[in-house]
Amino acid sequence: MPLNKEIQPGDNDELTRERLQATFDTQQMAAALWGSDLARKRRELAKKVDKLTVLHDSKDMSFMTREEKLSENARKVVQMFAHVADIVEDPSDDAEMFHLSSNAIGHEGHPFGVHFVMFIPALKAQADDEQREKWLMPALGLQLIGTYAQTELGHGTNLRALETMATFDKATDEFVIHTPTVTALKWWPGSLGKSSNHAVVSANLIIDGKSYGHHNFMVQIRDENTHKPLKGITVGDIGPKMAYNASDNGFLGFDHHRIPRRNMLMRHAKVDKNGVYTKPPHAKIGYSAMVHVRSVMIGHQGMFLGSASTIAIRYSLVRRQGEIKEGSGEVKILDYQTQQHRLFPQLARAYVFMFAGKEVRELYQKVLSDMEKGETTLLADLHALTSGLKSVVTHLCVAGMEQCRMACGGHGYSRASGIPEIWGVAVGGCTYEGENMVMLLQLARYLMKAVKETKKGKSLGRLVDYLLLPQDRHSLIGRVPQGEYGPHLAAFEHIARRQIFKVADELTKLQDKGMSKEIAWQKKAVELQRAARLHTRFYLAACFHRKVQSVVDGRIREALADLYHLHLNYELLDMVNYALEDAYLKADQVDFIREDMYRLLETIRPNAISLVDAFEFSDRELRSVLGRRDGHVYENLYKWAKESELNRADVLPYFDKYLKPMMLAARQRSNI
Numbered sequence: 194m195p196l197n198k199e200i201q202p203g204d205n206d207e208l209t210r211e212r213l214q215a216t217f218d219t220q221q222m223a224a225a226l227w228g229s230d231l232a233r234k235r236r237e238l239a240k241k242v243d244k245l246t247v248l249h250d251s252k253d254m255s256f257m258t259r260e261e262k263l264s265e266n267a268r269k270v271v272q273m274f275a276h277v278a279d280i281v282e283d284p285s286d287d288a289e290m291f292h293l294s295s296n297a298i299g300h301e302g303h304p305f306g307v308h309f310v311m312f313i314p315a316l317k318a319q320a321d322d323e324q325r326e327k328w329l330m331p332a333l334g335l336q337l338i339g340t341y342a343q344t345e346l347g348h349g350t351n352l353r354a355l356e357t358m359a360t361f362d363k364a365t366d367e368f369v370i371h372t373p374t375v376t377a378l379k380w381w382p383g384s385l386g387k388s389s390n391h392a393v394v395s396a397n398l399i400i401d402g403k404s405y406g407h408h409n410f411m412v413q414i415r416d417e418n419t420h421k422p423l424k425g426i427t428v429g430d431i432g433p434k435m436a437y438n439a440s441d442n443g444f445l446g447f448d449h450h451r452i453p454r455r456n457m458l459m460r461h462a463k464v465d466k467n468g469v470y471t472k473p474p475h476a477k478i479g480y481s482a483m484v485h486v487r488s489v490m491i492g493h494q495g496m497f498l499g500s501a502s503t504i505a506i507r508y509s510l511v512r513r514q515g516e517i518k519e520g521s522g523e524v525k526i527l528d529y530q531t532q533q534h535r536l537f538p539q540l541a542r543a544y545v546f547m548f549a550g551k552e553v554r555e556l557y558q559k560v561l562s563d564m565e566k567g568e569t570t571l572l573a574d575l576h577a578l579t580s581g582l583k584s585v586v587t588h589l590c591v592a593g594m595e596q597c598r599m600a601c602g603g604h605g606y607s608r609a610s611g612i613p614e615i616w617g618v619a620v621g622g623c624t625y626e627g628e629n630m631v632m633l634l635q636l637a638r639y640l641m642k643a644v645k646e647t648k649k650g651k652s653l654g655r656l657v658d659y660l661l662l663p664q665d666r667h668s669l670i671g672r673v674p675q676g677e678y679g680p681h682l683a684a685f686e687h688i689a690r691r692q693i694f695k696v697a698d699e700l701t702k703l704q705d706k707g708m709s710k711e712i713a714w715q716k717k718a719v720e721l722q723r724a725a726r727l728h729t730r731f732y733l734a735a736c737f738h739r740k741v742q743s744v745v746d747g748r749i750r751e752a753l754a755d756l757y758h759l760h761l762n763y764e765l766l767d768m769v770n771y772a773l774e775d776a777y778l779k780a781d782q783v784d785f786i787r788e789d790m791y792r793l794l795e796t797i798r799p800n801a802i803s804l805v806d807a808f809e810f811s812d813r814e815l816r817s818v819l820g821r822r823d824g825h826v827y828e829n830l831y832k833w834a835k836e837s838e839l840n841r842a843d844v845l846p847y848f849d850k851y852l853k854p855m856m857l858a859a860r861q862r863s864n865i
């Protein structure tokens with residue numbers, strides 16, 4: 194019985210031979226990646242989507258205009274909801290629904306993109322019981338379409354500078370929502386431009402001339418039947434983007450638009466009919482929808498990188514180019530060491546990002562249930578962790594995907610590879626939900642507070658316990674038996690701790706010289722974001738370690754351990770300058786790490802296809818000609834190209850309109 198369950202009759206023989214080499218069972222590896230229950234659900238829902246033709250793309254989205262894309266995905270999302278009960282086990286399970294939508298719709302967006310990701314989470318966390326009854330139930334029941342309108346044309350990062358106003362009118366018991374300037378226009382919200390009819394809007398709460406900062410308000414923006422904007426509301430699409438073009442990201446303006454007082458989300462902060470304001474239990478509790486998305490992004494980004502790795506690795510086993518030994522025939526490009534070095538570390542990252550995504554979701558669920566009881570102690574830890582992970586993971590994902598694209602040569606540049614689209618969607622993640630640099634500085638703030646606590650002999654939280662431990666002066670890498678690579682993990686810890694304390698000391702020195710805290714922070718901002726990155730990379734490595742240790746099946750643990758060890762070596766080399774600065778690592782130890790990494794590339798090579806097969810992306814979900822499971826790449830590339838709209842006629846009108854007259858004129862001139 195082959196251990197790679199992807200083998201099927203009619204497959205490209207090259208891939209079948211590769212799959213027969215697997216040292217582990219791919220379905221068991223899928224269970225380690227997704228969790229056994231979700232892995233099974235994904236498999237089953239993919240089969241059902243395959244059978245339901247109403248959920249299939251009517252043509253490749255690469256050949257569609259934006260309007261066609263929006264219409265196509267609106268059609269599919271409606272069909273998806275119509276059949277949902279037959280496809281998934283639990284439609285209230287976000288994870289299962291996300292995978293259904295990934296299979297049926299893809300990642301370019303659809304009218305419910307922000308509805309499920311932010312609008313509903315904002316209502317769940319911030320609406321009181323009566324408001325949940327009024328909006329959450331209809332939202333879950335698809336009676337309305339919502340978005341999350343926070344960012345403005347003039348400000349996205351600095352939320353304290355948002356200009357939209359919600360002024361309380363005691364006489365009518367209403368808020369007046371107003372856009373005072375062009376820069377106050379809401380700008381970017383997903384599905385706002387043409388699809389949504391409701392929005393959770395962030396606006397400054399003003400009572401009796403006093404501003405209480407921005408709060409969230411439920412605003413109906415379009416008529417439920419005609420879909421026309423309501424009086425006092427201007428709304429539209431912001432235009433084409435790098436990718437994500439089946440989403441109508443929009444703009445929104447208010448001209449003294451009135452809403453009832455009870456449309457302010459009042460689970461935590463409240464305003465009564467006399468204009469008396471009650472503070473929330475935590476100043477940033479209104480930011481919960483953002484924290485929610487940051488927490489789900491980690492695993493999803495891992496999945497994006499997993500998709501790109503699957504495409505590039507499968508293709509690298511079909512593509513032959515050049516000879517290693519003269520006269521012995523062209524080799525599979527994955528047999529080149531450089532190709533393995535380009536791709537396997539990306540595969541390892543995809544794995545660890547998915548593991549980290551699972552851990553962070555568990556912490557989010559705990560904080561959410563605490564918040565329900567008014568308990569907010571872990572919110573700061575969650576904010577710090579999600580800020581760092583969101584930034585590091587999105588950044589490494591897009592860098593990794595670019596390696597995957599280049600590893601596919603020219604065909605990687607074609608949209609037929611599928612990589613440009615996933616890359617375009619993933620790279621948006623570096624910006625949305627908090628620009629990466631800004632979020633790294635949020636984590637740095639937490640780390641600097643942690644240093645202060647450490648100096649008092651205390652720990653700020655579990656994530657920074659390691660700051661209390663003493664620093665070793667020299668690494669033991671290559672000096673003791675490798676075992677479970679303990680000295681490697683210790684090196685991540687050392688590098689992070691050293692950078693964190695170093696920048697904390699530098700800040701103190703600048704302040705001791707009389708510099709203000711804020712200016713000192715600016716002088717050290719680059720070093721601070723480095724500290725945040727190193728802390729997060731240590732967290733990721735430690736997370737990989739926890740996962741490997743938790744696996745019971747010996748074959749799965751062994752294959753995962755190879756990836757883990759490769760990850761340790763590759764990432765350490767990527768940040769080796771930090772370890773050389775204080776001579777923690779010596780040159781011979783760096784060589785040792787390199788040699789061990791090259792050894793691991795060879796060890797992983799026979800399992801490469803099975804490690805990507807274990808993601809169990811269906812061909813429908815992958816939307817890639819190069820990454821097809823059966824490996825029949827070339828004939829399908831030719832078929833795909835023939836679908837290009839440019840091939841609808843042998844001669845297109847622009848030839849007769851522009852090129853022909855020019856050439857005729859040129860010929861005539863040369864005959865004169």
Ligand SMILES: CCCCCCCCCC/C=C\CCCCCCC/C=C/C(=O)SCCNC(=O)CCNC(=O)[C@H](O)C(C)(C)COP(=O)(O)OP(=O)(O)OC[C@H]1O[C@@H](n2cnc3c(N)ncnc32)[C@H](O)[C@@H]1OP(=O)(O)O
Nearest residue numbers: 287290291294309350352477480489572576625626627638
């Ligand atoms: C069809 C069916 C489908 C079903 C699908 C199911 C669902 C599947 C999920 C699919 C998921 C993903 C797919 C992705 C789709 C893509 C959608 C993209 C949508 C994008 C949306 C957006 O971008 S919304 C807008 C986001 N905006 C931002 O992120 C703005 C960033 N800025 C900020 O967050 C703040 O301004 C900033 C934190 C930078 C500063 O805030 P400020 O109030 O000025 O505070 P400070 O003074 O800096 O700090 C004061 C203290 O507060 C602490 N703090 C700040 N934020 C938080 C927080 N969130 N929580 C806790 N604490 C916080 C800060 O640390 C300070 O603490 P200290 O102790 O004083 O140091």
Ligand SMILES: Cc1cc2nc3c(=O)[nH]c(=O)nc-3n(C[C@H](O)[C@H](O)[C@H](O)COP(=O)(O)OP(=O)(O)OC[C@H]3O[C@@H](n4cnc5c(N)ncnc54)[C@H](O)[C@@H]3O)c2cc1C
Nearest residue numbers: 341342343344348349350381382383621624625626627630
């Ligand atoms: C695909 C996509 C979907 C989106 N969906 C939504 C949505 O549904 N709802 C919504 O409300 N918004 C949405 N947004 C908006 C998004 O949240 C913002 O673009 C994001 O928060 C960044 O804010 P900004 O655009 O103002 O960038 P800016 O803050 O202007 O950033 C520009 C540069 O300035 C730097 N910078 C800014 N502040 C600081 C600082 N304090 N310290 C150091 N450097 C700084 C940044 O690092 C960056 O390099 C979306 C954006 C995208 C791209």
